[in-house]
Amino acid sequence: MMNKNLATYILALSLFSLAGALFHFTLKIVELSEVLPTVAESINDTSSKITPITEEVALVRQAIPGILTEVEQARELVPTVVGEMAKVRLQIPAILSEIQQVRNTVPSILKEVAMVRHVVPDILTRIDNIEQQLPGIVVSVNNFSEQLAQTNQQIPDVLAEVQVTRESIPPLLSRTEVMVENLGNIGKTTGEDAVYGVVRGIFKAPLKVVGGLGKAIIEPFEKSATWVNDQDKKIIEELVRQLLHDESASVYEKRNETNRNLNRVSLAETKRINRKPCKIIHVEVMSASGLYVDNKVTLCQNKDDTWQVYK
Known part of the structure; x- marks a missing residue:
């Protein structure tokens, strides 16, 4: 008798669980029905985007032979490029040698520059002295010009006397x-x-x-x-x-x-x-x-x- 009641209780509990599950499934269906329009729009958008992509894929497929041709041409140029690179590599030691020579001359150049810098003050001092002497030089030049002008005026008379x-x-x-x-x-x-x-x-x-x-x-x-x-x-x-x-x-x-x-x-x-x-x-x-x-x-x-x- 007792086992029968337990079985009845379990059956009732099972039916209750089934009812709850059906209720939950109904709720999910309701939620799904609400989401379905949005999903449908997303699908439509995706389908509308797929068409241009398909067209671009077709264009890419059409361009693939040309790309493959260019790749083949590039492959044919690879030996030439490699040869040129080999020549450049052969020239690198000479270039490095010249660079080393230039580097070796840099100290002497820097030494000369230092010497020039050392002499510059004396040169500037001399220039200053010359600038100070310029007024006197200008006066001397003016005096010489005046004397030269007087001499030029006497030249015709001298030439006339020479001619005579x-x-x-x-x-x-x-x-x-x-x-x-x-x-x-x-x-x-x-x-x-x-x-x-x-x-x-x-x-x-x-x-x-x-x-x-x-x-x-x-x-x-x-x-x-x-x-x-x-x-x-x-x-x-x-x-x-x-x-x-x-x-x-x-x-x-x-x-x-x-x-x-x-x-x-x-x-x-x-x-x-x-x-x-x-x-x-x-x-x-x-x-x-x-x-x-x-x-x-x-x-x-x-x-x-x-x-x-x-x-």
Whole structure:
């Protein structure tokens, strides 16, 4: 009897527990029903996000062949890169050696810098001393400039005096040459013919020609015209003197009676050279056989009325 009551009690307890469990399950179902709309929205959101991801995955799959190609190309470049790296590694010891050399020179450079820094105060002191002396130097320079300006003003006068001295030298030389020539030709002139002697007596005394007139006229003939003799040279020189003395005529000529050469002197041009009046004389010699030679000589007049060959 007692066992039966216990079984009934256990059964009742079991039914009560089952009822409680069913109540709890009902509550959970109610809670689940409340959450289901939110879960459904989350599922919808997730499904809406899955579609772009799927499309991106498709694009990634399309890009994979190109990526694999580039990876393959990169793999092909790996040996070259490795070779370059090997070359760089081979150069590293030399670079490190140069760096070490530079490091070795750093102490000496720092020593020189220290020496320069040590000398700088003395240099600055000297600069200060020079700056203090600058006013006096400027005054000295100004004084020198004034003296130089005064000297520059005197230079034209000095140059004028030098020019006068230079111009006076040729006449002195001409007088010396003429005296020597006269002394050497005293015996020679006494034996010349009367007409030639008259010409020398009239024109040679008041008119002097210096500067190697005979050489300037005849030198071009000595090689090209050996048939022009000394008598022709004398006649030409006297004709030149006559042309310079007498401005009424522009052409003078005379025949050499020994070889029948005709000597002619004419005025080709007059002009001023170095502020001196000058004449260009055209000298011509014609032989009886038809040979011809000519030359031009420029003579300039000095202040003492002597004529000098212009070279």
